[in-house]
Amino acid sequence: MNYNLNTTLLLISTSLNILFLLFVILIISRKGGIFYIKNKILTIGKKNIQNNLNINSYYKHKKSQFEILPRSNDYIVFLGDSITDEGEWVELLGNSNIVNRGISGDTTRRILNRLDAIVRIKPKQIFIMVGINDFVNEKKSIEEVLSQYKIILEELQAQTPQTQVFLQSVLPVNNNLTYIFEDNQKLIQFNSRLQKLAAQFNYQYIDVFSSLADAENQLDARYTTDGLHLNGKAYLVWKDVVKKYVALTFSSVYKEENSLYN
Amino acid sequence: MNYNLNTTLLLISTSLNILFLLFVILIISRKGGIFYIKNKILTIGKKNIQNNLNINSYYKHKKSQFEILPRSNDYIVFLGDSITDEGEWVELLGNSNIVNRGISGDTTRRILNRLDAIVRIKPKQIFIMVGINDFVNEKKSIEEVLSQYKIILEELQAQTPQTQVFLQSVLPVNNNLTYIFEDNQKLIQFNSRLQKLAAQFNYQYIDVFSSLADAENQLDARYTTDGLHLNGKAYLVWKDVVKKYVALTFSSVYKEENSLYN
Numbered sequence: 001m002n003y004n005l006n007t008t009l010l011l012i013s014t015s016l017n018i019l020f021l022l023f024v025i026l027i028i029s030r031k032g033g034i035f036y037i038k039n040k041i042l043t044i045g046k047k048n049i050q051n052n053l054n055i056n057s058y059y060k061h062k063k064s065q066f067e068i069l070p071r072s073n074d075y076i077v078f079l080g081d082s083i084t085d086e087g088e089w090v091e092l093l094g095n096s097n098i099v100n101r102g103i104s105g106d107t108t109r110r111i112l113n114r115l116d117a118i119v120r121i122k123p124k125q126i127f128i129m130v131g132i133n134d135f136v137n138e139k140k141s142i143e144e145v146l147s148q149y150k151i152i153l154e155e156l157q158a159q160t161p162q163t164q165v166f167l168q169s170v171l172p173v174n175n176n177l178t179y180i181f182e183d184n185q186k187l188i189q190f191n192s193r194l195q196k197l198a199a200q201f202n203y204q205y206i207d208v209f210s211s212l213a214d215a216e217n218q219l220d221a222r223y224t225t226d227g228l229h230l231n232g233k234a235y236l237v238w239k240d241v242v243k244k245y246v247a248l249t250f251s252s253v254y255k256e257e258n259s260l261y262n
Numbered sequence: 263m264n265y266n267l268n269t270t271l272l273l274i275s276t277s278l279n280i281l282f283l284l285f286v287i288l289i290i291s292r293k294g295g296i297f298y299i300k301n302k303i304l305t306i307g308k309k310n311i312q313n314n315l316n317i318n319s320y321y322k323h324k325k326s327q328f329e330i331l332p333r334s335n336d337y338i339v340f341l342g343d344s345i346t347d348e349g350e351w352v353e354l355l356g357n358s359n360i361v362n363r364g365i366s367g368d369t370t371r372r373i374l375n376r377l378d379a380i381v382r383i384k385p386k387q388i389f390i391m392v393g394i395n396d397f398v399n400e401k402k403s404i405e406e407v408l409s410q411y412k413i414i415l416e417e418l419q420a421q422t423p424q425t426q427v428f429l430q431s432v433l434p435v436n437n438n439l440t441y442i443f444e445d446n447q448k449l450i451q452f453n454s455r456l457q458k459l460a461a462q463f464n465y466q467y468i469d470v471f472s473s474l475a476d477a478e479n480q481l482d483a484r485y486t487t488d489g490l491h492l493n494g495k496a497y498l499v500w501k502d503v504v505k506k507y508v509a510l511t512f513s514s515v516y517k518e519e520n521s522l523y524n
Contacts, residue, residue: 006268013275020282057488061348065494069353086323088362091331096358100350226319232327 053110054137062103066117075099075123076246080130081106083171083230092239097124097249107133108148115152119159124247126156129168129208131190132228136180142190146197153201166245167198169209174219177227184217208241315372316399324365328379337361337385338508342392343368345433345492354501359386359511369395370410377414381421386509388418391430391470393452394490398442404452408459415463428507429460431471436481439489446479470503 076098078089084102089095101118103110108130118126134145156165169191172184181187191209198205212234214220219227223234230238338360340351346364351357363380365372370392380388392414396407418427431453434446443449453471460467474496476482481489485496492500 006272010268010272010275013272013279016279017275017282020279024282057491058348060487061491061493065348065350065497068494068498069350070356086320086327088327088331090352090358091361094332096352099353225322229319229323231323232330235327236330 053107053113054105055110055113056105059103059105059110059114063114063117066101066114069099071121072097073122073124074249075121076125077101077118077121077123077127079111079118079126079128080168081133084129086229087235087238092235093243093246095246095249097247099123105133105137106130107138108145108152109134109138112148112152112155115155119155122160123163125164125166125245127166127168127206127242127245128152129170131170131194132173132187135186135190142186142193145190146193149194150197153197153203157201164247165201165203166206166242167194167203168206168242169194171230172209172213172217172219174221174224174227176218177221177224180228184213188217204245206242206245208238211237211241315369315375316367317372317375318367321365321367321372321376325376325379328363328376331361333383334359335384335386336511337383338387339363339380339383339385339389341373341380341388341390342430343395346391348491349497349500354497355505355508357508357511359509361385367395367399368392369400370407370414371396371400374410374414374417377417381417384422385425387426387428387507389428389430389468389504389507390414391432393432393456394435394449397448397452404448404455407452408455411456412459415459415465419463426509427463427465428468428504429456429465430468430504431456433492434471434475434479434481436483436486436489438480439483439486442490446475450479466507468504468507470500473499473503 074097076095078084078087078098078100080102082102082104085100085104086102087100089098089100099121103114111128111130131145131149134140134148153165153167156163170187172187173180175181175183187209191207195205195207212219212223212230223230223237225231336359338357340346340349340360341363343364344366347362347366348364349362351360351362361383365376373390373392393407393411396402396410415427415429418425432449434449435442437443437445449471453469457467457469474481474485474492485492485499487493
């Protein structure tokens with residue numbers, strides 16, 4: 001009796017084992033088979049995550065577009081990651097000299113990897129905001145991000161010394177909506193170091209963080225759906241913070257003056 | 263002996279099953295727990311996929327931004343999905359009246375859901391390209407996509423009759439790189455129907471497909487990394503196709519004339 005029960009149980013249990021195994025094989029094959037496993041193994045460990053630029057098609061396509069677009073010394077470059085990428089800066093600021101050089105997912109290292117196409121413009125101004133993905137995706141320390149950031153600034157100062165460079169603070173995230181960090185203390189510390197770095201280079205530091213944070217230093221829930229990216233209202237706030245630094249064009253002066261009469 | 267072996271095997275087998283079960287629970291909880299399962303169940307079946315607008319944070323954020331940006335009747339709107347979204351149209355065409363109203367992932371239904379913010383502009387021109395995600399993500403038939411497309415056009419004609427509307431063909435994909443379709447015949451048929459639809463509304467149809475296709479009607483591998491989205495070279499080709507339809511601005515005429523002397 002006990003013997004038969006054991007045999008039956010064994011049969012059920014091993015059948016379940018086989019089913020589970022088939023399920024895992026199915027999932028892996030749907031995700032790309034042996035290449036998926038190979039890729040997973042290659043990206044195991046912090047060191048590998050750190051060294052992987054994680055360059056996807058979107059990055060490649062945008063980078064190649066940025067490399068072939070016309071250039072002008074009048075350009076005002078907005079350089080950064082997804083939150084720069086997603087802003088309609090020309091429209092927000094009513095300034096047709098602005099060009100968007102944001103790429104979703106960018107880190108300091110990914111920007112360094114495409115800085116040539118920015119430097120070559122020798123633009124009038126650059127507004128840079130980057131760093132959050134270094135922390136979120138690459139698990140970097142503040143020191144590591146700052147040392148990469150410094151290389152970007154050194155490149156800019158050496159290659160396009162006439163350009164006015166503005167270092168924008170990274171923005172708060174909302175950890176109730178995203179669970180990225182325990183709190184935003186690391187971001188606050190990073191911004192404080194960034195301000196000092198800007199001073200070393202005689203570049204202007206712009207605090208956008210404070211204007212988008214709530215009383216608990218979280219990204220205000222009014223400004224986001226996912227806790228990380230920004231809605232229209234948030235871009236209006238950001239626009240108001242940077243507005244006074246953005247060089248006016250003939251057309252923006254014209255619009256500004258005429259809007260007084262509207 | 264046999265009895266003991268059975269017991270041992272049973273122990274191993276049930277342990278493995280428990281491990282597998284814990285693993286599945288871990289994966290599900292990392293993906294969002296009970297909400298993930300609920301959502302998966304809700305999206306099972308073609309009907310549900312079709313009815314789900316699949317609106318993500320990116321869509322919500324962009325839509326809310328589009329709703330608060332300034333409006334002008336001089337605007338030239340590029341309306342569509344990711345491949346419109348990713349183009350730097352102002353720079354490509356040297357025309358500061360252009361505004362980008364592309365949202366990655368958009369379908370005819372997702373565009374209908376945000377058409378108010380387009381219609382409200384009452385722009386000079388609209389260049390629309392949409393449909394590929396209806397086929398790829400929603401598994402729609404040509405008839406289904408066309409009937410949605412027609413509603414968009416009816417809305418435009420009714421709400422902003424002064425606007426010149428241009429229907430751009432959908433682009434080929436490269437099925438060697440993406441494995442989306444067996445071939446691009448469905449897209450070619452769709453474009454042919456789109457051309458007729460444009461004629462019904464007295465709108466201009468623009469064939470961009472042919473300029474980006476290779477001899478096998480695949481998206482030319484020179485123009486893409488992933489078989490679906492476009493690199494810089496492709497945008498230059500696309501730009502050359504639409505250029506003659508885009509209304510000139512004072513500044514673009516000025517630039518064009520001056521470039522003759524460069």
